[in-house]
Amino acid sequence: MDVEDLGHRYQQLRYRAEPTWAHLIGEYSVAPLFEDVSEEAEDAVGAEAGRIARAAASVARIPDGTAASLDAAVLAWDAATRSGLLECRFAELDVDPLFGPVAALPGRVSKLSLPSAEVARALPEKYGAFARHLRDRVERLRAGRAAGRTPVAFAVHGTVDGVRDWLRTPVDDDPLLAVGALPRLVDRSALRQDLHAVIGEVVRPALNDYADALAEQAAPSARPDERCGLCWLDDGERTYATLVRAHTTTDLTPEQIHEIGLAQVAALAEEYAVLGREIFGVADVATVLTRLREDPALHFENGDDLVRAAEHALARATEGARGWFGRIPAATCSVETATSGSLGQYFRPTKDGSRGASFVVNVSDPRAWARYEVEALAYHEGVPGHHLQMALVAELADLPEFRRTAAVTGYTEGWGLYAERLADEMGLYSSALDRMGMLSFDSLRACRLVIDTGIHALGWSRDRAKRYLAGNSPLSPGHIDAEVDRYIVTPGQALAYLVGRLEIVRIRAEATRRQGSRFDLARFHDAVLGAGPLPLTLLDAHAAAALP
Incomplete structure (x- = not known):
């Protein structure tokens, strides 16, 4: 066969x-x-x-x-x-x-x-x-x-x-x-x-x-x-190792990922200090995180304002994407609302066109949304993130169906997180405060590496995980509870975001070194997105061959 x-x-x-x-x-x-x-x-x-x-x-x-x-x-x-x-x-x-x-x-x-x-x-x-x-x-x-x-x-x-x-x-x-x-x-x-x-x-x-x-x-x-982690079960170590490999598509051990997370959290503190001084006039990271978490003026009051902000961010990104990508999907992405589920989620278009692509925002509690989060999430879920990624692959008619629909968490979520930082390169963030949303989401993803492995490999308690996230991110108490509980019930999945982003950044740096003055970022993006979802080891090999 x-x-x-x-x-x-x-x-x-x-x-x-x-x-x-x-x-x-x-x-x-x-x-x-x-x-x-x-x-x-x-x-x-x-x-x-x-x-x-x-x-x-x-x-x-x-x-x-x-x-x-x-x-x-x-x-x-x-x-x-x-x-x-x-x-x-x-x-x-x-x-x-x-x-x-x-x-x-x-x-x-x-x-x-x-x-x-x-x-x-x-x-x-x-x-x-x-x-x-x-x-x-x-x-x-x-x-x-x-x-x-x-x-x-x-x-x-x-x-x-x-x-x-x-x-x-x-x-x-x-x-x-x-x-x-x-x-x-x-x-x-x-x-x-x-x-x-x-x-x-x-x-x-x-x-x-x-x-x-x-x-x-x-x-x-x-x-x-x-004893909420898998490590407390007799076969938990094997189960967690399997889940980590499946989601990250790498051979990194939980211990290695834990150390990467700690290093990323420490590096982000320096960025918080710089932006905190610009926005709030203070460089103390704990003070900056508290201000971001507790200042009511930094949160939405109603769903209409939230939707308008999401639509504005998505429109800016869609307009600004040309020149950064050689190929843009024909399908457009709309903003839709929901009253359940995660804060934001992307739905790819159906292959028969009966439903278009959408960036869905949860408006059940607008105050749960920080104003500085909307742009970063729109760039992650919409453009240049999951919409460019998934709507484009749906249009790659030369790829077999199993390639166009492959579920590769490290690649998919790694690209979504890469897109948040790429949006900064593209000049899409409207203000320094909106750029703070990029750091906020970065802290969440870095903390995930520490907490997910801490829970499932190192035996952390649910309370210890929540205290760590509270001390190293601006998330509200309700979001902290939901995030930690997510890591407990879906082991390994949350590791894919930052591990994937770091690997895409590394692959990009290698291509830049290899090609020197011949390197073109739009061609690199087309190589990453134009072959469909790939395990990161294969993405590395593909990029090396496509961009020698």
Whole structure:
């Protein structure tokens, strides 16, 4: 079987394993499905991914600067990474009140495009599969307890609270009824009636059983805040090492990443002192951080002002991108609002064009947004960040589908963070205070290296992690709580941002050294973005071949 056939086989496997993601990007063949986390399903996916990885590795070749030379290597990495992650059986201890299915699905319903009557009428079946998903999670947690692998107590209690809040909502107002635009031939009232029935008769009983199982079975043996890291589990070191490699796409050890984080935090203190003197007239870092955190004048009062600021930043960046990139995607990016989820998030356009790209800002509590954060986040999520990255790769028709949609956290989030600093080079920040937002987000990402590894490799408590973040960033107490809890329930993911950025910066410096006066930054950016998502080791090899 050649690489093209292997890639197609792997992409179909991905669609079946991650049908909600597939639906979001416009793949409707799996519209009736929801993620199957049963042991049998995950074992089957892991085994098939392993076979594909071995076959691809056998024909992989050294990157020569062409996109085709990367096909087998990317496929081998992606499939092997998926297989390795599933071998860790993380589902046996996975309870996540922040990004788990109970928190995520209600916010995604309106983003699930329904371009045809067939796709729209598949929604009731999808919701039934969601109910089975919850019941499978109960079984996986039971297997985890038998093996001595238990979730963290605060995550269990938080998820129970989330389910109970959901169930207190009248069925007539259930978030799963908030579907998006329907095709002309679909009767909205009839579909709503079908959804109402499956929500009341199938989904809500499953939610209730899930909450009961968490409260009665998982909670008594859940790990306390003092032992919230993976290192407290018998196989935690191996599990964390696998997650670190998967997310960073490097061979850096947790200990090495911890030291990189400490060094980055120390270096940022010097930048805070310079900008603090310019903005506030003080250079003491602790004073600067306190002012940024506590001054009410530095926070939004209403959602309209927040949206306008985001739109203004995105427009400035879109206008300023030409000359810094040789190729700009045809798709545009709009600002949309949400009342749940993270502060800001990017949604790539669907491949059929039924939904455009959007930078979504959470306006549920405008005061949670610092005014100095908006521009940096718009540049990260929008332009020159994820929108240029993801909308462009969606237009690379010569790349196989598995390349255009590869999930490579170190590359994707590394570019998003690189874009925040690139925006400074481009002169996009409106003021010194807006540049402070760039430092604020840098501190968060540097602290992540220290805290994520501190929790999962060095045994830090939840409280120690929060104290470290409070002492080294301007985040509010509420944001600090949410950030630390995120690192606990999604180990390793937060490492990808700064590790990825530092690697892209290093690759850029190497290209500059190699090419000297021939170096062109727009060509470098095109090389980085023009081959689709790449593990950082392959990105390095590709850049060296493409920019000799």
